[in-house]
Amino acid sequence: MTDVRVYLCRCFSEVDRTVDLERIQERLLQNASVASSTIVDSLCLDSDIQRVAAEIKESGAERVVIAACSTMGRGDSVIEGLAEEGVDRFAIHLIDIREGCAWIHQDEPEGATFKAWNLIDMGVSLVAKKDRSDDVTIRVRPEVLIIGAGPAGLAAAVMVAKLGYTVHCLDRAAHPGGMLRFISRSYPNDEDAVLKLAPYLDEIHNNARIAFYPQARVETVTGFAGNFTVRFSSGGQERWIRPGAIIIATGAMVYLPHGLYRYGETQNIITQMELERRLQSESDSIQNAVFVQCVGARIPERPYCSTICCPASIKNAMRIVEKNPDARVSIVHRDIMMPGSILEDYYRRAMLQGVQFVRYRDDMLPAIKGYEQVRAVEVHDSITGTTRVLDADLVVLSTPLVPNPDNRYLADMLGLQCDRYGFFREIYPLHPLETRMEGIFICGSARWPVSSDQAIVQGEAAAMKVISLLGKGEVAASSFSRVPGQKFGHATVNPDRCTGCGNCVAVCPFDACTLQEIEEKYTYISRVNKMRCKACGNCVAVCLNGAMQVPEHNYRAVVEMIKRAF
Amino acid sequence: MNSKRHNDTSALIVGGGVAGIVAALDLAETGRDVYLVEQGACLGGQVARLDKLYPTDHCAFCPLWTDIKKVQRHPKITVYCRSTVQAIAKEEGGYRALIGEKPNSIDEGLCVFCGRCREACPEDAVRPVGEHVYPPSYLIDPDTCTRCEDCITVCPTGAIDLDRSAVEISLLISEVIWATGFGEVDLSPLPEFGVGSHPDIMTSLEFEEWTAEAGLNRGKIVQKSTGEVPRAIAFIQCAGARDMRMLPYCSSVCCMHAIKQAQWVKRRNPEIACYIFYTDLRTVGRDYYEYSLRELRDSPIMLVRGRPGLIHPLPSTDAIAVKYENTETQKREIARFDMVVLNGNLRPSAVRTADGGHSIPSCSKEGFVDVKTDKISRFACGFTLEPADVAESSIQASSVAARVSIERKVKNRTHD
Numbered sequence: 001m002t003d004v005r006v007y008l009c010r011c012f013s014e015v016d017r018t019v020d021l022e023r024i025q026e027r028l029l030q031n032a033s034v035a036s037s038t039i040v041d042s043l044c045l046d047s048d049i050q051r052v053a054a055e056i057k058e059s060g061a062e063r064v065v066i067a068a069c070s071t072m073g074r075g076d077s078v079i080e081g082l083a084e085e086g087v088d089r090f091a092i093h094l095i096d097i098r099e100g101c102a103w104i105h106q107d108e109p110e111g112a113t114f115k116a117w118n119l120i121d122m123g124v125s126l127v128a129k130k131d132r133s134d135d136v137t138i139r140v141r142p143e144v145l146i147i148g149a150g151p152a153g154l155a156a157a158v159m160v161a162k163l164g165y166t167v168h169c170l171d172r173a174a175h176p177g178g179m180l181r182f183i184s185r186s187y188p189n190d191e192d193a194v195l196k197l198a199p200y201l202d203e204i205h206n207n208a209r210i211a212f213y214p215q216a217r218v219e220t221v222t223g224f225a226g227n228f229t230v231r232f233s234s235g236g237q238e239r240w241i242r243p244g245a246i247i248i249a250t251g252a253m254v255y256l257p258h259g260l261y262r263y264g265e266t267q268n269i270i271t272q273m274e275l276e277r278r279l280q281s282e283s284d285s286i287q288n289a290v291f292v293q294c295v296g297a298r299i300p301e302r303p304y305c306s307t308i309c310c311p312a313s314i315k316n317a318m319r320i321v322e323k324n325p326d327a328r329v330s331i332v333h334r335d336i337m338m339p340g341s342i343l344e345d346y347y348r349r350a351m352l353q354g355v356q357f358v359r360y361r362d363d364m365l366p367a368i369k370g371y372e373q374v375r376a377v378e379v380h381d382s383i384t385g386t387t388r389v390l391d392a393d394l395v396v397l398s399t400p401l402v403p404n405p406d407n408r409y410l411a412d413m414l415g416l417q418c419d420r421y422g423f424f425r426e427i428y429p430l431h432p433l434e435t436r437m438e439g440i441f442i443c444g445s446a447r448w449p450v451s452s453d454q455a456i457v458q459g460e461a462a463a464m465k466v467i468s469l470l471g472k473g474e475v476a477a478s479s480f481s482r483v484p485g486q487k488f489g490h491a492t493v494n495p496d497r498c499t500g501c502g503n504c505v506a507v508c509p510f511d512a513c514t515l516q517e518i519e520e521k522y523t524y525i526s527r528v529n530k531m532r533c534k535a536c537g538n539c540v541a542v543c544l545n546g547a548m549q550v551p552e553h554n555y556r557a558v559v560e561m562i563k564r565a566f
Numbered sequence: 567m568n569s570k571r572h573n574d575t576s577a578l579i580v581g582g583g584v585a586g587i588v589a590a591l592d593l594a595e596t597g598r599d600v601y602l603v604e605q606g607a608c609l610g611g612q613v614a615r616l617d618k619l620y621p622t623d624h625c626a627f628c629p630l631w632t633d634i635k636k637v638q639r640h641p642k643i644t645v646y647c648r649s650t651v652q653a654i655a656k657e658e659g660g661y662r663a664l665i666g667e668k669p670n671s672i673d674e675g676l677c678v679f680c681g682r683c684r685e686a687c688p689e690d691a692v693r694p695v696g697e698h699v700y701p702p703s704y705l706i707d708p709d710t711c712t713r714c715e716d717c718i719t720v721c722p723t724g725a726i727d728l729d730r731s732a733v734e735i736s737l738l739i740s741e742v743i744w745a746t747g748f749g750e751v752d753l754s755p756l757p758e759f760g761v762g763s764h765p766d767i768m769t770s771l772e773f774e775e776w777t778a779e780a781g782l783n784r785g786k787i788v789q790k791s792t793g794e795v796p797r798a799i800a801f802i803q804c805a806g807a808r809d810m811r812m813l814p815y816c817s818s819v820c821c822m823h824a825i826k827q828a829q830w831v832k833r834r835n836p837e838i839a840c841y842i843f844y845t846d847l848r849t850v851g852r853d854y855y856e857y858s859l860r861e862l863r864d865s866p867i868m869l870v871r872g873r874p875g876l877i878h879p880l881p882s883t884d885a886i887a888v889k890y891e892n893t894e895t896q897k898r899e900i901a902r903f904d905m906v907v908l909n910g911n912l913r914p915s916a917v918r919t920a921d922g923g924h925s926i927p928s929c930s931k932e933g934f935v936d937v938k939t940d941k942i943s944r945f946a947c948g949f950t951l952e953p954a955d956v957a958e959s960s961i962q963a964s965s966v967a968a969r970v971s972i973e974r975k976v977k978n979r980t981h982d
Binding site: 011012013014042044045069072073074076077159162163298303304305307335336337338339340341342343344345348361382383384385419423426428429430431432433447448454457458460461462463464465467468471472 | 584588591592595596597619621622624629630633635676678679680700701702722723808814815816818846847848849850851852853854855856859871893894895896930932934952953954955956957960961962963964965967968969971972
């Protein structure tokens with residue numbers, strides 16, 4: 001039987017003005033695991049922590065329950081303080097009896113006391129019966145795999161290499177550069193895309209730390225943060241690498257609006273990308289152009305705003321006006337999405353240069369007039385309430401970016417999530433480049449449509465996240481806990497009980513469970529990868545034979561807790 | 567005066583909001599010493615004041631709290647709250663920064679948040695450091711404190727000392743990152759918004775605090791003037807923004823912010839009519855447009871395209887009149903509302919230390935840090951650089967941290 005010492009903190013009578021600590025002490029005597037219970041004045045003063053720590057060490061108690069304030073209060077610092085004084089952090093269990101009992105149930109001292117006793121009693125059962133799962137530390141591989149060599153991937157590659165790590169950069173195309181290669185200039189600085197790419201391409205080709213693999217396809221990925229094993233093919237050749245982290249920068253694709261606005265019927269109805277190519281090669285002047293925004297975007301089939309189309313249209317409209325001051329250029333739009341100071345200024349500049357903006361309503365779409373040749377665009381101007389006919393010898397359809405079709409293939413392989421369109425999902429807005437799999441980061445338009453400038457910023461940011469992971473040289477499985485200072489342990493398998501049914505493999509959301517063949521017994525048993533396991537307990541719930549356990553919350557402890565509670 | 571030992575890779579981050587926190591953690595994780603200076607009483611910046619975050623509708627503070635905790639525990643990060651940068655000058659090996667730290671008469675390390683000082687204070691000078699602060703503690707407002715010392719008598723832990731004085735800290739650092747975030751601009755120069763004429767005409771951050779679940783009203787939507795449930799609320803977008811008289815730029819975060827607030831009003835009380843007066847509904851970002859669609863579908867929020875020309879209290883009632891032209895129907899109308907929320911008046915808050923006549927950092931005329939001309943630092947992130955929301959600030963912060971890391975590598979190489 002494990003001896004548990006219980007400390008009940010009065011918190012300068014904040015607790016015991018409501019909760020009857022002496023009665024709790026009496027009742028705790030019924031619990032055979034409790035070796036002693038002590039009421040203390042306060043646990044958060046350094047002197048008290050030192051005294052209690054000395055007492056614990058002297059008494060040789062194996063486990064301790066501290067009933068004090070919540071972890072949001074000073075509870076955390078109590079544990080921290082005791083740990084600093086040499087008490088094993090694993091042996092301490094904190095129960096909140098101040099915020100959760102004394103304060104919230106001020107009017108009901110009877111109920112508050114019962115609740116506090118109940119919580120402490122359950123805590124005693126847990127701490128007495130829990131086991132420790134062993135931690136594991138691995139050396140990280142100082143290599144990074146970057147999938148995609150568009151602006152985001154290139155920026156990430158260059159940044160990671162400059163910070164001293166080896167980079168493997170893959171792209172399915174034959175040349176690096178991604179979509180930026182097909183763009184004439186980038187907004188809002190009107191930089192020539194070729195010049196913008198040049199320093200990155202230079203670095204990719206000349207930096208000895210960066211290896212670029214064209215025409216590549218990732219075949220398999222195994223392993224975990226710090227040590228992945230990746231098989232991929234490049235130019236028909238199979239290769240293996242072992243990167244410590246992976247950055248996904250697969251970019252996006254342009255939506256082709258077949259069936260919308262008579263696209264494809266005549267030569268002078270083109271997409272924004274086609275215009276980019278035309279502006280790249282030709283210096284011809286366009287006379288009358290009409291840009292139609294939200295073609296295939298913000299509609300029921302694709303209910304998202306693709307971010308880049310408004311600024312791109314404005315950029316190209318200004319370019320046309322610049323080349324031919326007589327040109328009449330209109331942008332037919334719904335909401336004009338130019339957030340921030342730089343883009344708003346850009347929008348204003350376009351208006352000053354004579355670009356005409358006509359707002360249409362989504363229930364009154366513009367129509368293209370003319371048979372073999374486009375002559376005009378008819379649009380209901382929602383601001384004046386009139387129908388206007390805009391002369392046009394060129395109609396540019398501004399279409400959204402759609403996710404790379406490879407995203408789902410990669411997501412399945414890596415254990416990531418895609419949203420319902422097929423863009424990669426982050427964990428939450430505060431950590432926008434991190435995914436649910438440790439060591440795998442997303443950036444650029446693979447995550448959500450972004451401009452080339454933003455893609456570069458995101459690529460650099462993803463590089464920083466990678467360096468944070470790899471910089472220490474080694475990582476412990478327990479360091480992946482998202483709650484600082486908390487270690488939840490990992491699932492362990494009892495090989496004698498495992499029948500190799502594979503239930504755990506099916507339910508593990510982190511792909512931590514695998515089946516291993518035991519040849520001499522003609523059977524399989526499950527193995528848990530500690531670096532991947534997050535102790536969620538799904539496998540424990542589905543294991544038919546009780547072979548799976550999370551030692552920190554094992555059956556004996558949980559059953560005992562429930563018994564105590566009811 | 568305290569003086570810190572020189573460390574040639576240390577970085578000073580000015581501003582402890584989302585951008586500052588992320589940049590600090592990223593740099594510290596790579597082994598640098600980081601000094602994080604925050605002028606408020608606690609970390610978290612403007613996000614800590616928010617009730618909910620779009621587009622996930624999560625509580626704003628919980629994810630932030632985890633990161634604040636990491637910052638506080640990180641051995642490489644030193645946090646100075648209630649502190650401002652007073653001067654920065656170039657020195658051999660980096661920059662010399664002078665940090666002024668205002669005292670808190672209550673020792674946060676000893677305060678157990680029992681609230682006895684607050685009850686004892688006759689002047690109401692004691693208030694919590696913040697709505698969500700880890701660990702929670704009180705502070706004494708020196709301006710209202712009369713030094714009656716009642717609080718000292720009741721404090722069980724002896725945390726209070728009214729004689730603590732301001733501290734000046736001198737730091738030698740190698741890089742500076744501006745992450746000073748944003749603040750609200752006073753809208754009273756624009757008379758049409760009627761700021762100050764009625765207690766229920768408030769800015770969106772005030773409204774957020776007024777209706778926050780952890781705030782005064784525990785999530786109830788009531789009028790400030792009467793305490794009654796309002797029948798209709800108007801959310802006015804681009805108040806002061808996209809307006810050459812005040813802020814020529816778009817504050818970028820306000821459209822989503824208004825949609826979020828309106829739908830939370832609807833969620834808590836579907837009887838309240840919500841109107842959003844907008845120019846362009848800028849829902850640019852991951853899932854933002856879909857969020858707006860979902861909210862508009864699930865809870866009928868009226869969208870009116872138009873900027874009100876006049877917001878004025880109605881005489882002899884508690885209501886507020888909003889006069890506007892609906893630019894989609896070209897009709898001029900006057901509508902009656904019980905509350906008006908003004909959205910958009912956000913301005914970057916730069917440090918503005920007078921340094922030999924120059925203000926640092928150097929800013930564009932709109933107030934954004936201009937990293938191209940700033941003499942001290944080429945690094946800035948978050949709203950102080952360009953209007954940004956939580957996700958964007960976090961990305962910029964990591965990117966800046968990466969650039970700072972490279973800087974050091976390059977410098978080292980040239981030294982060799």
